[in-house]
Amino acid sequence: MAGGAREPGRSVTSKVLAVLGAFDSAHPQLSLSDIARRSGLPLSTVHRLVGQLEEWQALSRTSDGRLRVGMRLWELGQLAPARLQDLAHPWLQELFVTTGENVHLAVRDGMEVLYVDKVHGRRAVPIVSRTGGRLPMHPTGVGKALLAHEPEWFVSSYLARRLERPTPHTVTEPGRLSRELAAVRAQGYALTFEEMTLGSCSAAAPVLVGGRAVAAVGLVVSSRRARELKRLVEPLLAAADRIAHDYARAHAA
């Protein structure tokens, strides 16, 4: 090779995955050189790999020539274990119908919440979360609901890190946060007010199976209508409960 295999030798597969990994919810479309930068691979290598991925429709081009995840990957992604979503969706559905608000389902992944399903109507509040998206745990309702039911050691290692502060209302002080989590455990649900986005607030309940929170259901409403959240807590808890019930039954079988 001219430049030749200088690198100690990463496997090709890991390079392919590095290219794909360059995409995330904050960067859904990238130029060739963006990918090279973000993956740390030489441009010529990225160029070749992208070409091959494009051929298979794992990546596709936007109208302005940038790259984005292709239909083929979406299709593949749909095959991922969907037990939780499948069984929860009808209940989210029902919750949406009774409340008319943004409804979503999230699980914990690492130190973040991962949104796995969402039901929303037309006049929904502009909402940050997106199916497949991630957010930190402490400023979100679902995040708090999940965090409150994690073991002690997990919570303290979460709090030990520097916590992001997306709005002035975000609670980042460890002492106050753990008192809040205790309250969430006690009352069975979490409330947030403009802690993630100015203009919206949320209520969330954990889906508890055998004492563990396997997921959380959240409602997001405009902060003008924050007082209405109280009214919505009951159906929210009911939905979380139903999902937990179905989940437990599905796992017994």
Next chain:
Amino acid sequence: MAGGAREPGRSVTSKVLAVLGAFDSAHPQLSLSDIARRSGLPLSTVHRLVGQLEEWQALSRTSDGRLRVGMRLWELGQLAPARLQDLAHPWLQELFVTTGENVHLAVRDGMEVLYVDKVHGRRAVPIVSRTGGRLPMHPTGVGKALLAHEPEWFVSSYLARRLERPTPHTVTEPGRLSRELAAVRAQGYALTFEEMTLGSCSAAAPVLVGGRAVAAVGLVVSSRRARELKRLVEPLLAAADRIAHDYARAHAA
């Protein structure tokens, strides 16, 4: 190499993709040797690739040790162009609320329909389609709605092939099928009765933008309640229309 590079030399990337491509909606979980068989790659190669993919959580193991698409790929898939889904979802939502039936959205991909979104309640009929799933066009409502608005040459090449016959009610005779398509064009929607699955029937309407069917909206109900479909056609057409309207507006911008 012991056996060594006998093959003329496919790129590693293509092998990775061949492994992923072994998964489809009919085969969401596969054993190592299933993958080898389906991808045509030697077992030892598959073994290594799968190991690397697993490490990255592109694949994961089921409880019984078989492989399935991992969370990471699902997440990635969520980044795929979702304009259509995003804009259609609220209307599907609304259609579900007014009808209470299985609602889904499909597009044409090649000679098949690809289901891209679905809203369903609890007491839904067991339904074959699944988000990300594919079905042939002629036995499904959405398929007929889409096919009816394809250009002449496409329809004839579709009809020229040997058509599957999943139930005794499936219409496969080219003459009769093209007469049906003409009727669909004339009345603006398609009806099917147990053509794909015994026990369920459907109504579907194309989402027409500039004379082209960019997608189709479908309703599936139990065949016992087939007569009720008539009543549901009106909201169905309305939903398809709204989606078409939003779509056209989004594309103008």
Next chain:
DNA sequence: CCCCGGTCTTCCACTGAGTGGAAGTTTAGT
């Protein structure tokens, strides 16, 4: 007009990552 900063594409000589047949190991079924 030309030059500059950026992005994308092509080239090519070298070499180690990938290869796959075969042998060994574990698992399941009879």
Next chain:
DNA sequence: ACTAAACTTCCACTCAGTGGAAGACCGGGG
């Protein structure tokens, strides 16, 4: 205990992948 199938490991060979560099392309501003 025997058989068959699925899985894992091994290893010598070699070609697919490599990446630096040079070239093409595209605006935009002097």
